[in-house]
Amino acid sequence: MIKKVLTWLGIAFLIFFIAFNPRSAAAVFESLGGTIADIARGFGTFFTDLVA
Incomplete structure (x- = not known):
């Protein structure tokens, strides 16, 4: 109830x-939105460097 x-x-x-x-x-x-994009970019860079 309180959550609603x-x-x-x-x-x-x-x-x-x-x-x-x-x-x-x-x-x-x-x-x-910029913060979320920066976080996603950071994860992308991490996994790219991890695989490469």
Whole structure:
């Protein structure tokens, strides 16, 4: 029950954040995407060097 309520509160906060601060929200998601891409690139390099 609490998990469901917290999930809905998180979604509501996300919608509120995007609606009232779209530029800040875009910057946060851009940064998050860049971080995920860097991690994936690091794993790719690791496995390439491991096999080669």
